[in-house]
Amino acid sequence: ERGKREGENQTVSDALSAPSSVSYETVLTWAQFETWLAKIEAAELTALDTETTSLDAFGARIVGLSLCVTVGEACYIPLAHCGPGVVEQLPREQALTRLKPWLESAKHKKILQNAKYDQHVLANHGIALKGVAHDTMLESYVLESDKGHDLEQLCNRHLNLKTISYTEVCGKGANQISFDQVDLERAATYAAEDADVTLRVHQALTPHFAGEAG
Numbered sequence: 123e124r125g126k127r128e129g130e131n132q133t134v135s136d137a138l139s140a141p142s143s144v145s146y147e148t149v150l151t152w153a154q155f156e157t158w159l160a161k162i163e164a165a166e167l168t169a170l171d172t173e174t175t176s177l178d179a180f181g182a183r184i185v186g187l188s189l190c191v192t193v194g195e196a197c198y199i200p201l202a203h204c205g206p207g208v209v210e211q212l213p214r215e216q217a218l219t220r221l222k223p224w225l226e227s228a229k230h231k232k233i234l235q236n237a238k239y240d241q242h243v244l245a246n247h248g249i250a251l252k253g254v255a256h257d258t259m260l261e262s263y264v265l266e267s268d269k270g271h272d273l274e275q276l277c278n279r280h281l282n283l284k285t286i287s288y289t290e291v292c293g294k295g296a297n298q299i300s301f302d303q304v305d306l307e308r309a310a311t312y313a314a315e316d317a318d319v320t321l322r323v324h325q326a327l328t329p330h331f332a333g334e335a336g
Contacts (some may be wrong), residue, residue, distance in 0.1 A: 136253040144194045144196060145196075146196050146197065146310065146311055148197070148310040149197050149200075150200070150209065151212075154197075155212060158197050159221070161189075161191050162191060163224060165191040166231065167231045167232070167233055167256075167321075168190065168191050168230070168232050169188075169189065169233050169234070169317040170187065170240065171188045171235065171240070171313065171317045172184055172187050172188075172239075173187070173195050173309065174301065175202075177196060179238075179239045179242035179243055179254065181200065182243045183243075183246060183247075184201060184202065184214065184243060185203060186202070187199050187313075188313040189317055190318045192321075194318065195318075197317075198254065198310040198316070199212065199217060200310065201217055203302050203304065203309065204302050205299075205306070206316045208306055209306065215247075222249050225249050225252075226251070227252060227253055228252040228253045231256075232253050232254050233257070233299075233320060233321060233324050234254060234257055234258070235258045235259050235316070235320045236255045236257065237254045241326065243305035261331070262327070263267075264269045286312045286315055288312075289324055290312075291304050291309060
């Protein structure tokens with residue numbers, strides 16, 4: 123869920139946020155699922171994000187997961203959407219069981235935005251997330267502790283990119299719906315974008331750390 127400097131690194135941000143077509147896939151078949159599983163098992167780094175029933179990490183259940191290994195290419199695996207007219211999805215527990223070895227593998231490096239939340243949510247399903255190599259929220263805290271650190275803010279600041287907001291898909295106030303009720307096409311675009319921009323933000327922030335190391 124969603125909830126820096128100028129100079130040389132600005133070029134990196136411009137390149138990552140330059141207008142270009144994106145390829146976001148909604149995974150509804152086991153064939154698609156296996157294709158993406160092969161991608162993440164072979165990848166050096168995968169951006170991972172969960173969509174859930176609640177912002178309360180200890181009570182939330184997974185509605186779907188998004189993955190990205192290459193900027194501009196991401197997928198959303200819906201597992202528990204139940205809104206009007208929803209299409210058949212992969213069984214949640216079977217899909218999570220199939221993903222569990224990768225999720226619990228320390229050698230398969232992952233990047234998340236606020237990984238602590240996702241770790242709690244996955245633990246609710248009996249999965250111990252390992253291999254978290256980077257967390258864009260923590261990277262932002264280190265580089266700019268005086269600024270906001272949610273994904274939308276990071277995209278605005280570092281990618282000059284406006285992303286779909288949570289309230290755009292779920293509404294707000296008395297009219298807000300839970301994510302499992304969101305229209306699947308809209309939900310998939312939002313979720314896949316989350317994984318995609320997490321990878322983009324990380325790539326934009328990484329040069330700052332390299333400079334400090336030097």
